[in-house]
């Protein structure tokens with residue numbers, strides 16, 4: 001599964017909201033018996049040290065816990081692993097335009113099992129409503 005753009009309002013960050021959103025995604029993955037989740041991470045504090053550290057050094061420091069990145073550190077904490085770095089991922093000076101592909105592997109993935117599509121947490125049926133008469137054209 002591919003995941004993009006998890007965002008928590010700045011006033012509510014670091015209070016567990018983003019973690020709950022990530023856990024909800026993991027629950028969907030497990031219910032569908034998917035192998036894992038790949039997402040893009042903005043390494044949002046890289047610009048602060050970009051003059052003195054290469055992006056590889058920076059990410060290695062974040063992975064080792066020697067630096068805290070406002071996005072990537074939280075995603076690593078929830079079990080994501082860095083897969084590779086992506087140049088020109090976004091136009092964002094905070095990241096010097098770098099991103100990281102991050103992967104979460106489903107520990108319960110069973111390759112032999114059929115995808116449990118019927119076990120989706122919720123299913124929605126769409127039914128078309130009968131057309132309404134145009135406003136003002138019905139009997140008065």
Ligand SMILES: CC(C)(COP(=O)(O)OP(=O)(O)OC[C@H]1O[C@@H](n2cnc3c(N)ncnc32)[C@H](O)[C@@H]1OP(=O)(O)O)[C@@H](O)C(=O)NCCC(=O)NCCS
Pocket residue numbers: 004005006007008009012013014015016017018019020040041042044068070071073074075077078
């Ligand atoms: C990434 C983002 C969604 C995380 O949301 P959040 O609500 O701040 O995250 P949480 O508070 O749930 O933190 C996630 C984990 O990091 C840990 N954490 C949070 N703040 C921390 C801090 N200052 N120091 C150490 N750990 C911290 C939490 O404890 C939690 O782990 P846990 O569940 O094991 O306790 C949020 O920072 C954000 O919206 N960023 C901007 C948008 C963006 O660029 N998103 C990423 C690209 S898609």
